[in-house]
Amino acid sequence: EKWAATRPKLPPTRLAVHHFDATCGVQLGQLWPSVRVAMLSERKYGALLNNFSHNAVLAGLKAQGCIDFIIQPGLEQKSSEESSNVCVKSSDADREQLSLSPNIKCLVFPRSDVTRFKPARPDMNGLLGYYLMDAASLLPCLALDVQEGHTVLDLCAAPGGKTLALLQTQAIRFLCINDSSVSRTARLKRVLHSYVPKAFLTNEKLRITSFDGTKWGEIESNTFDRVLVDVPCTTDRHSVMEDDNNIFSKSRTGERRRLPQLQLELLLAGIQAACPGGEILYSTCALSQNQNLSVVEQAIYQAREKDGIHLQVVDLRPLTRMFRNTFHFAPDLHLGEMVIPHLTANFGPIYMCKLKRLT
Amino acid sequence: LKSTRVSSQDLNSPSGKPVTELSVRSFIDMGFTDSQAEQIYESLSSVGGGVAKHVLPTLTALFVLGLNPSSAHKVLEKCPELYSVKETQLQQRISNLRKIGLVEGSLQRVVVHYPRILTVPLKRVKHVVMFLKEKCLFTSQQVTDIIRDCPAVVLEDLNQLEYKFQYVYFRMGIKQAEMVKCRLFRFSLDEVRCRHTFLERRGQYETPDKKGQTTIVNPKLDSVLNVDQDTFLTHVAQASAEEYDVFKRLVSREWREEELQQGRIEPD
Ligand SMILES: C[S@@+](CC[C@H](N)C(=O)[O-])C[C@H]1O[C@@H](n2cnc3c(N)ncnc32)[C@H](O)[C@@H]1O
Numbered sequence: 234e235k236w237a238a239t240r241p242k243l244p245p246t247r248l249a250v251h252h253f254d255a256t257c258g259v260q261l262g263q264l265w266p267s268v269r270v271a272m273l274s275e276r277k278y279g280a281l282l283n284n285f286s287h288n289a290v291l292a293g294l295k296a297q298g299c300i301d302f303i304i305q306p307g308l309e310q311k312s313s314e315e316s317s318n319v320c321v322k323s324s325d326a327d328r329e330q331l332s333l334s335p336n337i338k339c340l341v342f343p344r345s346d347v348t349r350f351k352p353a354r355p356d357m358n359g360l361l362g363y364y365l366m367d368a369a370s371l372l373p374c375l376a377l378d379v380q381e382g383h384t385v386l387d388l389c390a391a392p393g394g395k396t397l398a399l400l401q402t403q404a405i406r407f408l409c410i411n412d413s414s415v416s417r418t419a420r421l422k423r424v425l426h427s428y429v430p431k432a433f434l435t436n437e438k439l440r441i442t443s444f445d446g447t448k449w450g451e452i453e454s455n456t457f458d459r460v461l462v463d464v465p466c467t468t469d470r471h472s473v474m475e476d477d478n479n480i481f482s483k484s485r486t487g488e489r490r491r492l493p494q495l496q497l498e499l500l501l502a503g504i505q506a507a508c509p510g511g512e513i514l515y516s517t518c519a520l521s522q523n524q525n526l527s528v529v530e531q532a533i534y535q536a537r538e539k540d541g542i543h544l545q546v547v548d549l550r551p552l553t554r555m556f557r558n559t560f561h562f563a564p565d566l567h568l569g570e571m572v573i574p575h576l577t578a579n580f581g582p583i584y585m586c587k588l589k590r591l592t
Numbered sequence: 593l594k595s596t597r598v599s600s601q602d603l604n605s606p607s608g609k610p611v612t613e614l615s616v617r618s619f620i621d622m623g624f625t626d627s628q629a630e631q632i633y634e635s636l637s638s639v640g641g642g643v644a645k646h647v648l649p650t651l652t653a654l655f656v657l658g659l660n661p662s663s664a665h666k667v668l669e670k671c672p673e674l675y676s677v678k679e680t681q682l683q684q685r686i687s688n689l690r691k692i693g694l695v696e697g698s699l700q701r702v703v704v705h706y707p708r709i710l711t712v713p714l715k716r717v718k719h720v721v722m723f724l725k726e727k728c729l730f731t732s733q734q735v736t737d738i739i740r741d742c743p744a745v746v747l748e749d750l751n752q753l754e755y756k757f758q759y760v761y762f763r764m765g766i767k768q769a770e771m772v773k774c775r776l777f778r779f780s781l782d783e784v785r786c787r788h789t790f791l792e793r794r795g796q797y798e799t800p801d802k803k804g805q806t807t808i809v810n811p812k813l814d815s816v817l818n819v820d821q822d823t824f825l826t827h828v829a830q831a832s833a834e835e836y837d838v839f840k841r842l843v844s845r846e847w848r849e850e851e852l853q854q855g856r857i858e859p860d
Binding site: 579 | 790793794795796829830831834835837838839841842843845846
C-alpha cells in the first residue's frame, strides 16, 4: 500500500489544519506548534464524579494515580523551583474569593501521565459513577460560580457535560436546560437519566427545551442569576481529528462563516436572559479570536447600545492561578481566559469569558 | 588448561609458522595475544569438535581478507557463529560483497563492524540487493553505499524495509540519494516515524505535493535523524523533552492500536 495512494484530496481535517495554521499561527505565535501537535494527538479526559451514584469510585481512581484537581490544585505537581507552600496559600486565597462548589469533583491523571479511564459502570440503581469529559470544560462551570438558590439557564446544553457538572453542585433552585437540536436534546436527556436520580429531574427543579437560543431574550428576559452560553463553534479538536460531521467540510462553509454571528446572537440572548446583577459565562472550544474575544467585545457593545444593558468583565485570573498546574493557559489575553492544549496536559482548547450585568 | 588437541589442516599464521593442531600455543603463534588465544581456545571447546574444524579456514579467510589478529579476535568475539560457517560459503560471501562493490578497506570495515554479514546466506544478500534496486530504485552505487554504511539491512524484514522506504519517499518526500547520504537504514522505522510525525504534527514538516513543492522549508533529513534527541529537540523541533516524551508514548500506543485494527480488518 503506497502512501500517495491512501491520501484523499484535502479531507476536512486537512482543511481545518490549514485554516488553523493560517489563523492561530499568527495569534499564538511561538506557542502554536505545541498546541498543534497536542490537538493532533490523543486528548486527555477528566472524570467528573457523580455524587448521585452509590458506586464508590473515588478510592479506586485515586489508587490508579488520579488526582482531584479541583480540591487540591496546589498539591498536584509540586514543581521544585516553586515552593508548594506559597502555591497552596495563594490558591486558598483564590478559592475563598471564588467560593467554588465543593461538590464538583473531577479526577485527572497527573501531568504527562497518558493513562486512560475505563468506561464508568452503573451502580445498583443504574447510575454511572463518573462522566468522562475534557477537564477544561469544567472551568466554565466553576467560573459560573453557582450559589445556593440560584436560577440558572444553560442555553446550549447538549450533550450535557456541563449541565451535569452544574447539577452536581445541588445548589440550583431551578435549572433551564436548552438546546436547539432535538436529537441532541434527546441525547442530553439520556445522559441525565444515566447520572441523576428521577427525584432530581422533576418539573419543579428543571425544564428541558429545544428552542432557538437566540430568541431567549424575547421569551424570558431579566430572569436568571446565572447563564451559561456554551455556544456552537468550530470545535477545533474535533475538526482536526475527525472527518465525519466536520464543520470544515466544503458543504458547511456557509454555516462555519455564520458562526460568529450566531455566537454573538446567543450571547446577547443570554445577557438579556440574565437578571440585573446576574452573571453570564460565555465559552467555546475554539481557538480563534473571531469566535472568542471579538464576539464578547461586540456583545458588550451591542448590549449597551441596543438594550441599554451595562456589563462588567469579571476577572478570571484567580481561577487560572488556581489551576495553572493542571492546565496550560494562553498568556496575555486581554479579554477572558483560554486553556490551550499541550502534550503534557492535553486538555482544551476552552475559551471562557465572564460578564456581570450591572443594569 | 585442558590439553585436548584438535587436529586440523595446515595453516600458515602471519608469523609464518605452519599450524597443524589447535592449542592455545597455536593461536599465540598466529599472532594472537595470550589472553586472546585463551579466549578463542575456550570458545572453541565450548562449541564442540564438529564446529571446531571450521576454525582454521575461518581464521584463514579473515587473515586473507587482511584483518590482523586483533581485529580477527574482535570479529569472532562479536560473532562466534562464524566458527561454524563452511569455508566455501565464507569465500562465496566475501567475494559476493566484493561483487556488490565493496572495495578494499570498506569490505574489511564492514566485516569488523558487522561480522554477522558473513553468516547471511548468499541468496539472502542477493535478494536484498535486488530488492533495493528493483523496488526502491537505488542505483548500484547507492546499494554499495547502503551495504557499506548499514550492513544490517541484509537481515531486515523486507516488508518492513519496503514500508520504511515508502514512508520516507512518499510521506517525507526524500529522494534515494539523500536517504543514502543520511544512512537512513541505520534507523528503525519507528525512530524515523516518531521524529517525523512529531515535526509534522507541529507543522514543521510537510509532505511535498505532486510537483515536489511545500509551503514551508522542511528540515533536512540529516538534521532530523543524525543527531541526538536533545539536539533534535532544541535545534529542529524547538520543543521540550517532556513534550516529546509524552508524544513518544502516545504515538506508540496509537500505532499499536492501528496495527491491531488493521489486523482485525484484514486477517491473514
Ligand atoms: C458546544 S455544544 C454544547 C456542549 C454542552 N454545553 C456540554 O457541555 O455538553 C453547542 C450546542 O449548541 C447547540 N446549538 C446550536 N445552535 C443553537 C441555537 N441557536 N440555540 C440553542 N442551541 C444551539 C448545538 O446543538 C450544540 O449542542
